[in-house]
Amino acid sequence: MNNESGLKGIILKGIGGFYYIETAEGVFECKARGVFRREGLTPVAGDRVIITPGEEENKGVIDLIEERKNVLIRPPVANLDRLIITSSVAEPYPNLFVLDKLIAICETKNIEPVIVFTKSDLGSTDEYCRIYRSAGFMSVAVSNVTGEGCEQVRKCLEGYISAFTGNSGVGKSSLLNMLYPDLKLETAQISRKLGRGRHTTRSVELFKIGNNSYIADTPGFSSLDMQRYEPIRKDDLPYAFREFRKSLGKCRFTSCTHTAEPDCDIRLRLEAGEIEKTRYDSYIKMYEEVKNIPDWK
Ligand SMILES: Nc1nc2c(ncn2[C@@H]2O[C@H](COP(=O)(O)OP(=O)(O)OP(=O)(O)O)[C@@H](O)[C@H]2O)c(=O)[nH]1
Ligand SMILES: [Mg+2]
Ligand SMILES: [Zn+2]
Numbered sequence: 001m002n003n004e005s006g007l008k009g010i011i012l013k014g015i016g017g018f019y020y021i022e023t024a025e026g027v028f029e030c031k032a033r034g035v036f037r038r039e040g041l042t043p044v045a046g047d048r049v050i051i052t053p054g055e056e057e058n059k060g061v062i063d064l065i066e067e068r069k070n071v072l073i074r075p076p077v078a079n080l081d082r083l084i085i086t087s088s089v090a091e092p093y094p095n096l097f098v099l100d101k102l103i104a105i106c107e108t109k110n111i112e113p114v115i116v117f118t119k120s121d122l123g124s125t126d127e128y129c130r131i132y133r134s135a136g137f138m139s140v141a142v143s144n145v146t147g148e149g150c151e152q153v154r155k156c157l158e159g160y161i162s163a164f165t166g167n168s169g170v171g172k173s174s175l176l177n178m179l180y181p182d183l184k185l186e187t188a189q190i191s192r193k194l195g196r197g198r199h200t201t202r203s204v205e206l207f208k209i210g211n212n213s214y215i216a217d218t219p220g221f222s223s224l225d226m227q228r229y230e231p232i233r234k235d236d237l238p239y240a241f242r243e244f245r246k247s248l249g250k251c252r253f254t255s256c257t258h259t260a261e262p263d264c265d266i267r268l269r270l271e272a273g274e275i276e277k278t279r280y281d282s283y284i285k286m287y288e289e290v291k292n293i294p295d296w297k
Contacts, residue, residue, distance in 0.1 A: 006050040006063055010214070013045055013205040019062060021051055022208065028053065032062045041065060045206045045216055046078040046161055070109040074225040075204045075218035077163050080111045082156065086166030086175070087115075090122035095167075096131075100282035101226055102165065103137070104240035108232055114138045114156055118171040121145040131276045135243045144171060144178045154179050161206075161214045168199045168220025176217055180209060185217055231290045238266070241283055243275055259287060 009023035021028045030051050032043050043049065048066040053059070071078040085102050087094035099115070106113040115132040117125040117140070125141035132139035138156060142149030153175065156162075164172040173185040188200035201219045208214055238244045238258060244266050252263035261267075269275045 006052055007060070009049055009051055010206070011043055011045050011047045011049060012207070013203060014043060015203065019043055019049075021049060021060075021062070023051070025053075026058055028058050028060045030060045030062050036062070036065065042076075044071065044076045044078050045204045046080060046163075046214070048079065070111055072105075072109070072111075072163070073228050074221050075163055075165055075216065077204055077206070077216050077218070079161055080109075080163055081160035082112045082114055082162040084114045084116055084153070084157075084162055084164045084172075086118055086164055086170045086172050087128070088118040088122075088167075088170040089125050089128065090119045092167045092169050094128060096278045097282050097285055098226065100241075100279060101286065104232055104237070104286065105229055107240040107242060108236065112138075114140065114153075114162075116140050116142055116149070116153060116166075116175070118142050118144075118175060120148050131278060134276055135241075135279050137242075142175060144174045147178070150178055157209065157215055158213055161216075163204070163216035163218055165218055166220060170220065172220070173201055173217055176215065180207070180215075183207060183217075231293065232286065233293065233295070234287060234290050235295070237283065237287055237290065241279060243279065244283070257287065257291075259284060 007023045007025060009021040009028065012020045012022050017031060019030045019032065021030055028051055036043065043062060043065055049062045050064040051060045051062050054061065068078045070080060072080065083106050085099060087099060103113045115137050117128050120141040121143040129139045129141055140149045140152045142153060164176065166172055173187045176183055177185050177187065186200050199219050201217055204216055204218045206214050206216045232240050238248055247265035247269060250265035251261065253261055256264050258264050258266040266275060270280050
């Protein structure tokens with residue numbers, strides 16, 4: 001492969017086999033070499049690539065996908081520094097189990113989760129924010145009606161590649177439009193009948209913000225999408241709850257699963273109110289899901 005003529009870039013989006021790649025020489029529309037498909041490697045937004053420009057202006061082919069820092073299936077995006085996990089305190093209401101699962105996936109993929117609660121004009125965000133701050137996360141209440149939290153979210157995107165994720169209808173695109181009005185993303189009214197959104201955003205797209213930040217708007221997921229993630233093995237699970245980590249090694253039994261054992265440091269801290277009940281409950285539920293998967297699998 002001749003990389004002398006290669007041009008470095010980042011995939012902004014992929015549609016129907018074409019990828020749009022931002023380079024120092026503008027945006028190129030590219031196809032991926034067949035070898036990627038044969039290797040089962042699908043280019044996704046956020047991938048850093050090397051392309052060879054073709055004869056036609058601003059067209060080319062992707063020659064190489066650089067090694068990824070991480071990749072998510074839902075939303076399909078690579079090399080994330082931050083995942084902005086968005087829930088709303090009005091319809092659709094937060095599902096803390098889904099939220100904690102997403103956070104746990106972030107922890108295993110070296111992505112810093114930022115927990116955002118939208119529609120603070122319609123309900124109280126206090127308890128939700130308290131839970132996640134106490135667990136050690138940046139947690140922000142926002143409203144596109146009052147503008148609350150806007151600047152805080154904008155700040156935490158600076159200098160990073162971030163993606164917004166959350167249920168359809170929580171207001172991801174609305175929030176992005178408030179932060180960056182030039183984006184003019186499509187948003188929708190909540191369907192009254194279903195009480196949830198209608199998947200207004202249909203594909204993942206990365207946008208460049210300022211000089212060195214990228215943000216991805218993504219379509220909302222359903223909780224079924226979670227099943228497409230490799231389960232976190234039971235031995236790794238306690239590490240995916242960051243507020244548990246300082247207890248690890250302090251339980252009476254070295255093999256403590258933190259579910260029922262006596263003198264479990266995590267359970268002691270739960271009783272002392274240092275660990276949030278909802279977070280611990282999510283751990284137990286995730287543990288139940290994976291406890292019968294043998295270690296060798
Ligand atoms: N009251 C209130 N409504 C909001 C707020 N943010 C978003 N909405 C409304 O919620 C609805 C859904 O917003 P979207 O931005 O389309 O939601 P989304 O998360 O992008 O949804 P998908 O693209 O389907 O995943 C719209 O009617 C918005 O006006 C908010 O802070 N307060
Ligand atoms: Mg949207
Ligand atoms: Zn324990």
